Amino acid sequence: MRDMLGREELISVERALELLFGYAPFNRTSRTKVSLDQAYGMITSMDILSPEDLPSFSRSTVDGYAVNSADTFGATDGLPAYLTIKTEIFMGERPDFSLKQSEVAKIATGGMLPEGTDAVVMFEHTQQIDETMIEVMKPVSPGENVIQAGEDAQKGALVIRSGNKLRPQDVGALAGLGITKVQVFAKPRVSILSTGDEIVPAHEPIQPGQVRDINAYTLSGLIMNAGGIPLRKGIFKDNYATIHESVEQSLQDSEMILITGGSSVGTKDMTAKVINAMGQPGVLFHGVSLKPGKPMIGGVVNGKPIFGLPGHPVAVHVCFELFIRPVLEDIAGIQEKRFGSKTGTIQARIGKNISSSPGREEHIGVTLEERDGELWASPIFGKSGLITNLTMADGTAVIPLKKFGVQAGEVVEVRLF
Amino acid sequence: MRDMLGREELISVERALELLFGYAPFNRTSRTKVSLDQAYGMITSMDILSPEDLPSFSRSTVDGYAVNSADTFGATDGLPAYLTIKTEIFMGERPDFSLKQSEVAKIATGGMLPEGTDAVVMFEHTQQIDETMIEVMKPVSPGENVIQAGEDAQKGALVIRSGNKLRPQDVGALAGLGITKVQVFAKPRVSILSTGDEIVPAHEPIQPGQVRDINAYTLSGLIMNAGGIPLRKGIFKDNYATIHESVEQSLQDSEMILITGGSSVGTKDMTAKVINAMGQPGVLFHGVSLKPGKPMIGGVVNGKPIFGLPGHPVAVHVCFELFIRPVLEDIAGIQEKRFGSKTGTIQARIGKNISSSPGREEHIGVTLEERDGELWASPIFGKSGLITNLTMADGTAVIPLKKFGVQAGEVVEVRLF
Numbered sequence: 001m002r003d004m005l006g007r008e009e010l011i012s013v014e015r016a017l018e019l020l021f022g023y024a025p026f027n028r029t030s031r032t033k034v035s036l037d038q039a040y041g042m043i044t045s046m047d048i049l050s051p052e053d054l055p056s057f058s059r060s061t062v063d064g065y066a067v068n069s070a071d072t073f074g075a076t077d078g079l080p081a082y083l084t085i086k087t088e089i090f091m092g093e094r095p096d097f098s099l100k101q102s103e104v105a106k107i108a109t110g111g112m113l114p115e116g117t118d119a120v121v122m123f124e125h126t127q128q129i130d131e132t133m134i135e136v137m138k139p140v141s142p143g144e145n146v147i148q149a150g151e152d153a154q155k156g157a158l159v160i161r162s163g164n165k166l167r168p169q170d171v172g173a174l175a176g177l178g179i180t181k182v183q184v185f186a187k188p189r190v191s192i193l194s195t196g197d198e199i200v201p202a203h204e205p206i207q208p209g210q211v212r213d214i215n216a217y218t219l220s221g222l223i224m225n226a227g228g229i230p231l232r233k234g235i236f237k238d239n240y241a242t243i244h245e246s247v248e249q250s251l252q253d254s255e256m257i258l259i260t261g262g263s264s265v266g267t268k269d270m271t272a273k274v275i276n277a278m279g280q281p282g283v284l285f286h287g288v289s290l291k292p293g294k295p296m297i298g299g300v301v302n303g304k305p306i307f308g309l310p311g312h313p314v315a316v317h318v319c320f321e322l323f324i325r326p327v328l329e330d331i332a333g334i335q336e337k338r339f340g341s342k343t344g345t346i347q348a349r350i351g352k353n354i355s356s357s358p359g360r361e362e363h364i365g366v367t368l369e370e371r372d373g374e375l376w377a378s379p380i381f382g383k384s385g386l387i388t389n390l391t392m393a394d395g396t397a398v399i400p401l402k403k404f405g406v407q408a409g410e411v412v413e414v415r416l417f
Numbered sequence: 418m419r420d421m422l423g424r425e426e427l428i429s430v431e432r433a434l435e436l437l438f439g440y441a442p443f444n445r446t447s448r449t450k451v452s453l454d455q456a457y458g459m460i461t462s463m464d465i466l467s468p469e470d471l472p473s474f475s476r477s478t479v480d481g482y483a484v485n486s487a488d489t490f491g492a493t494d495g496l497p498a499y500l501t502i503k504t505e506i507f508m509g510e511r512p513d514f515s516l517k518q519s520e521v522a523k524i525a526t527g528g529m530l531p532e533g534t535d536a537v538v539m540f541e542h543t544q545q546i547d548e549t550m551i552e553v554m555k556p557v558s559p560g561e562n563v564i565q566a567g568e569d570a571q572k573g574a575l576v577i578r579s580g581n582k583l584r585p586q587d588v589g590a591l592a593g594l595g596i597t598k599v600q601v602f603a604k605p606r607v608s609i610l611s612t613g614d615e616i617v618p619a620h621e622p623i624q625p626g627q628v629r630d631i632n633a634y635t636l637s638g639l640i641m642n643a644g645g646i647p648l649r650k651g652i653f654k655d656n657y658a659t660i661h662e663s664v665e666q667s668l669q670d671s672e673m674i675l676i677t678g679g680s681s682v683g684t685k686d687m688t689a690k691v692i693n694a695m696g697q698p699g700v701l702f703h704g705v706s707l708k709p710g711k712p713m714i715g716g717v718v719n720g721k722p723i724f725g726l727p728g729h730p731v732a733v734h735v736c737f738e739l740f741i742r743p744v745l746e747d748i749a750g751i752q753e754k755r756f757g758s759k760t761g762t763i764q765a766r767i768g769k770n771i772s773s774s775p776g777r778e779e780h781i782g783v784t785l786e787e788r789d790g791e792l793w794a795s796p797i798f799g800k801s802g803l804i805t806n807l808t809m810a811d812g813t814a815v816i817p818l819k820k821f822g823v824q825a826g827e828v829v830e831v832r833l834f
């Protein structure tokens with residue numbers, strides 16, 4: 001985007017996201033049914049209802065004696081209730097008897113209450129007199145220490161809403177309900193095209209002037225962690241026709257396209273040109289008030305997002321977290337986010353003064369350490385584009401758009417890597 | 418463990434971990450070599466050194482002109498330096514010429530500096546006079562806007578230490594160094610044995626008195642998320658001989674064993690008996706001052722940890738995070754933890770008064786929400802053992818060992834689920 005005088009016009013991260021999400025919801029992936037073993041981390045594509053009353057029987061929550069609560073009313077240490085041990089209830093068995101007044105049955109946690117009982121007295125509040133008789137020293141109220149039939153989930157009750165990422169315990173809960181197949185969204189496929197005349201594959205020796213393709217590997221891992229499937233389409237020279245052809249083909253087999261590299265001005269313009277040539281609306285923004293990450297390009301073609309990422313490895317990471325992850329999660333079908341999945345940031349004191357130009361958001365690689373119970377972030381003052389910045393950093397400290405910098409000791413937000 | 422009077426003796430979570438880690442490091446899994454595509458999330462089993470100088474050439478970090486810095490000294494807006502554009506350096510190519518005094522070459526970010534130059538002037542500080550001549554309005558110092566050959570990583574320099582979990586950007590860095598195979602620890606295998614006469618598989622209809630096997634599915638997911646491979650060994654009735662046989666076999670094919678269920682006193686004792694029968698040192702603790710999770714059993718046999726977990730689904734989650742995850746990470750070979758992987762907890766204000774017995778650590782399921790910019794944790798007052806507690810909770814609020822409870826509005830630590 002250029003202003004009236006032909007200067008590049010940068011927009012804020014916030015505005016760039018607004019432009020992108022103006023086209024949300026993006027084309028969702030198809031729905032599919034998976035077994036519980038495949039369900040971990042998948043996104044539910046419909047509400048899951050309980051197929052039955054659960055538990056199907058009244059169950060003890062403690063080890064003790066199943067009783068008719070009325071038999072215990074008024075019982076105290078000094079004046080206990082004397083009750084008769086009729087039998088023992090075995091785990092997993094349905095008691096095929098009913099208890100009469102003043103009769104109790106020994107029961108373990110999880111055991112099924114027999115007919116004629118409505119509560120359980122814990123062992124701790126009883127004293128065994130002989131093999132057939134106990135003293136109860138404390139009364140129980142009806143329903144005490146019991147989960148009633150249907151109390152956990154009634155048949156038809158909502159258990160997990162559509163658009164939730166299934167955690168281990170959610171899959172456990174489905175198993176408990178007897179649900180062994182679950183309707184989910186297929187994982188979104190994300191094409192990665194590496195461009196740049198200087199880029200060679202990781203397995204090739206490099207000649208002077210060349211660099212290996214770092215970003216395709218970083219992006220593959222970030223995409224997998226965010227619930228997508230990376231499709232590495234290879235390395236393309238800065239040639240309009242070949243990039244155009246690969247983007248066209250990628251629009252067929254993937255839900256999102258990432259074009260990396262193109263650090264030179266010519267390549268950046270070529271990426272934008274290719275995106276615009278693919279369809280409507282094309283490029284939405286080209287250039288963001290962000291460091292690193294200024295040359296970021298975002299666009300949408302026929303409901304599918306296409307991004308042009310800068311070549312700088314740290315910028316790729318920052319741009320993924322700011323722009324690509326939220327869009328990818330939308331495509332994946334996530335509608336509800338657990339708090340735990342949102343906590344990618346922490347507060348820390350910055351170790352050194354850092355100056356920054358107001359008017360751009362700045363992300364600075366930092367290492368983190370605790371000193372005297374406080375968390376400190378030490379900036380890594382490496383030159384732009386060093387690979388070792390990637391492996392050293394624990395995260396990036398964020399200097400917001402409107403600040404001139406931060407003073408040593410000031411509290412900053414750190415996005416964890 | 419029982420004291421002299423035969424009462425069950427409970428120990429603190431901290432002490433239980435001390436007992437366990439008295440046997441660390443546990444038997445590590447074998448080392449294996451994987452390709453970069455398989456390396457994500459794996460733990461390095463040796464230090465990774467740079468196989469070459471990187472970059473192998475002096476590289477521009479900006480778009481501009483490669484110059485001999487001495488030619489720009491003293492240049493100002495009013496008195497610019499006039500320099501001759503000799504040629505353009507193309508990306509990925511080694512310039513096969515050298516520049517003489519007052520000559521410059523157009524260069525893009527990532528381009529290789531030609532002989533005779535030692536810095537790059539950004540386009541922004543130049544003015545093009547005609548096709549062969551520029552004005553430079555600002556001096557550059559030697560090395561300015563240049564990454565020197567070998568500056569990123571010198572041959573033999575340590576890039577990633579042994580015992581690190583490879584993040585996407587770490588795999589990217591390896592690709593950049595031309596390392597396509599990496600030595601890692603094989604993922605630890607964890608056997609899961611479900612016990613209990615009342616437990617049936619997820620796919621079976623339940624009879625009154627029975628419950629389905631929730632915990633094996635929850636544990637499988639937690640193990641995978643922590644970097645292990647779950648081996649579900651099936652459901653065993655409360656029979657000493659069959660459990661003994663399965664544990665013995667699991668000691669052959671896995672690095673850790675989890676025995677779940679056994680909510681009844683008899684089963685708990687049976688689990689402890691089986692562990693003690695397997696070898697030395699056997700059971701280390703049996704009973705922890707923790708709610709839920711009090712019946713937890715921890716032991717070690719011939720360098721392999723064996724745990725007996727309570728049957729209660731929320732207790733399983735709490736005990737996994739407190740005891741099993743740290744031990745599993747040790748077996749997996751993790752020696753250095755990134756800060757990001759440690760942030761499983763946040764601070765929140767508790768929504769209601771909660772009483773707790775001092776002398777035990779208590780974990781209460783909560784949902785989280787932001788109100789007026791503050792984070793609030795609302796306790797889920799469900800009865801122990803409800804499946805729906807699992808799906809509702811965002812985490813558990815922790816009431817430490819020595820507290821009597823917390824007041825509404827008090828800040829508590831919440832472990833995220």
